[in-house]
Amino acid sequence: MKTLEASIGRRGFLAGSLVFGNLLRAALPSAPNPSANFPTDPRRRLSVSTYPFRSLIKTRQRNSENANAKLTLAEFAASIPDRFQVSGIEPWSLHFESTGLQYVQALGESFKKAGVHVVDIPVDASVQPCSPDSARRQASLETWRAWVDVAVAIGSPSIRVHLPETGADDCIAGGLKQLVDYAIQKSIVVNLENDDPKSEEAFRVVKVIEQVNSPFLRALPDFCNSRIVGDEAYNYRALTAMFAHAYNISHVKDEEADDGKVLKVDVARVFAIAKKAGYRGYFSMEWEGQGDPYDGTKRLIQQSLDNLS
Incomplete structure (x- = not known):
């Protein structure tokens, strides 16, 4: 899931978020550790990611992939309980029509009415926290912080950000330490995913997490992304390292397409790795198959229930 958020121009994004951020900066009580109350019922631990439905859900910038999309994020969310029999949603940042307070609050109310709750927000934003230009560094930090504010407003326990490609x-x-220091004030967890095979290789992700040490x-362990980097044995080693640092969110997949090849993963084995690590958080379905x-x-939901029950 490595699509930059071109649809959110930096100036428009920050302007739309300014009032929103100021209203939320009355800090929530900080906590030394995250304190989410995770459900134990298998079905309640499951979530539907909106990313696999990117050809069906509107974004602010149309492209060849979503040219015929007709659903709003709120409309898709309303279909989740009946269609999938789960209550979790993981809304991709590009599916938000706005980051303004009024829209986000209305979206949150529509989620509540539909009976769904947010488990994480995967944020795909173009940031340069290591730019030689101090203005770009500050703008990058403000972009990240604005999504923390969105998470607070919509009731998400976390956001997922990308490791920058340069720096x-x-x-x-x-840069992440500055973001995390802000997120702590709001009791929001920041997640890093084994996503981009070049910049977000699993063991590099773990190294950065351990370096920040918060x-x-x-x-955020993704079941299959590391298969793009290595064989099945490598994938399981990578996931073992990732689950040792996981808290609230993991992406469930049984296969991944890469350069015309279909890469498979043993879903039951990955669930066993998660269990051995003592992972108690959510599992979000991020289907990437044919x-x-x-x-x-x-x-994927049925496979998850089979392994969690």
Whole structure:
């Protein structure tokens, strides 16, 4: 899931978020550790990611992939309980029509009315926290912080951000430390995913997390992304390392397409890794297979229930 948020121009994004951020900066009581109250019922631990439905859900910038999209994020969310029999949603940042307070609050109310709750927000934003330009560094930090404010307003326990493609690890860790310091004030966890095979290789993600050394910077283990980097044995080693640092969110997949190849993963084995690590958080269905995303998501839900029950 490595699509930059071109649809959110920096100036428009920050202007739309300014009032929103100021209203939310009356800090919530900070906590030394995250304190989410996770459900134990298997079905309640499951969530539907909106990312696999990107050809069906509108974004602010149309492209060839979503040219025929007709659903709003709120409309898709309303279909989740009946269609998938789960109550969790993981809304992709590009599916938000706005980051303004009025829209986000209205969206949150529509989620409540539909009976769904947010488990994480995957944020795809173009940031340069290690730019030589101080203005760009500050704008990057403000972009990240604005999504923390969105998470607070909509009731998400976390956001997921990308490791920047450029910059030394020490610089990147420093930028993330500034973000995490802000997120701690709002009791929001920041997650890093084993996503982009070049910049977000699992063991690099773990290295950065350990360097920042905060309980509010955690790992988001994706079941299959590391298969793009290595074989099945490598994938399981990577997931073992990631789940050791996971807190509230993991992406369930049974396959991944890469350069015309279909890469498979043993879902039961990954659930066993999560269990051994003592992971108690949510599992979000992020289907990436061939065919219909509704059918693929339903299949992942059933596999998850089989392994959690």
